[in-house]
Amino acid sequence: MHCGIGQFTRLLQETIEKHEPGSSTTLTLTRSEGSLAEIWRAAGSAQSVVCNFPIVAWKRVIFAPLAALAVGWLLRRKIILIQHEWRGLHWLRRITYIPALLLADTIVMFSPLVQRELADDPLLGWTARKAVLAPLPPNIEAPAGIEDSKLRHRLIAAKADGRLLIGHFGSIYPSKQPNALLEIGAILKQRGLKPLLVYIGSFIRGVDKVEEEFHARARELGIADDVIVSGFVASDHEVFGLFSEIDVFCYPLDEGITARRSSILTCVQSGRPLIVAGPALPEEFDHHPRFKELISRGAVVLVARGSDNEAYADRIATVLKRPPVPLPFDFDGWWKDVAEAVRAQL
Structure with a gap:
């Protein structure tokens, strides 16, 4: 793995x-x-x-x-x-x-x-x-080009059908609250926004029944057909090919955003808006000025920690109306x- x-x-x-x-x-x-x-x-x-x-x-x-x-x-x-x-x-x-x-x-x-x-x-x-x-x-630098894939064509077709593509990148495990995004998707579906939740990554195999509970919750919410889990994607070019079709990324983290979230930094390089719970500690990014700048420039959009899922749904609808935030990314730096x-x- x-x-x-x-x-x-x-x-x-x-x-x-x-x-x-x-x-x-x-x-x-x-x-x-x-x-x-x-x-x-x-x-x-x-x-x-x-x-x-x-x-x-x-x-x-x-x-x-x-x-x-x-x-x-x-x-x-x-x-x-x-x-x-x-x-x-x-x-x-x-x-x-x-x-x-x-x-x-x-x-x-x-x-x-x-x-x-x-x-x-x-x-x-x-x-x-x-x-x-x-x-x-x-861990991943945005490549100069992208690679096509069957999944990318599926996402392109979904967008042509008026679907709202919400992305979640990285390994799927409990502390990333993957099920919370399911609940946000259910709210957006009730609002008629036709969400498609795209989890670009795979489940971590462990002692927890993360995958079984995830799919069970999707069925309970009535959105099992509105969820895609890609599994492991080996090529960075293919990853960013999938990113190119995502409308917005969302991470409703219970602990709030922390400076150790490398997957969030990978998503930001796509230029797509990223919505995430605010940090638990005010000093979370004091040692990390580059991450702090992403937040101040609006590439990472914070939702107050502890907000309900309606607040995330509202923020998703809001950021989709704003112009993209161009932000150079000095990977080597x-x-x-x-x-x-x-x-x-x-």
Whole structure:
């Protein structure tokens, strides 16, 4: 399964290498790659060991990354843990990351809200004192061209039929509240706007019954035929081909928007309006001026956190009437920012 954290790791290492050639290398850890001897040699040749969590296939490969951190600790290397999420993870996954939090000298996080979630943990809250914030960039850069697909033609036909295409991009899992968008779609359908909800991504397989509950809720709301789930889309050109047909993106996040939402940054590059719940913390973007600018320029439209679904439906109807917001996106600059923040911890 494609892993956004894995993609982040690759792009981070490539960016660090671009600005400081020869300063870093990667060690791939899977069920078949990365023996304990290889981990020992790699950690022994390094000054710092950096690991990214969470991992999609955590039940199958969690031992090897933890072993790498433990070996680095035994060899007295600096341990840097990059922790993207906390409370949004299932409690079983959080348990498996406890050794990493304990071994880490520095914990890099991307959101003040996630940092507070860790600080509020009754068992591990003290480890938040080791946390530093870094600005998260998007994993995907808008390509120069787009790629056609059967799904894109289906969306084109839907638009020709007067459908309102509402997009949701990225892996589908509980903390992104995919079912809340279903309820907004049902409201828009009652208003006669003929919505088609387009989820560009796939469900995360885990202990939760996310996919089953999602489709059950769509049937309950009477919009099962107004929902499309693309599944994993491998090509960036195909992703942005689908984006080109979307009218508006919407993320009614219960926790509010946070600075760790890479999928939102990918959507913004399409030039389509994006509606999302406002942040829970006023300082959420103080460490991330580029993200803050997207909000101030209107590329990201905030709805007050805690608003009902009618408010989102109203905002969708409103933004469709406004002209598009042209906004240049310095993809390399975003990645340089995070690479410098991580390099400062090495």
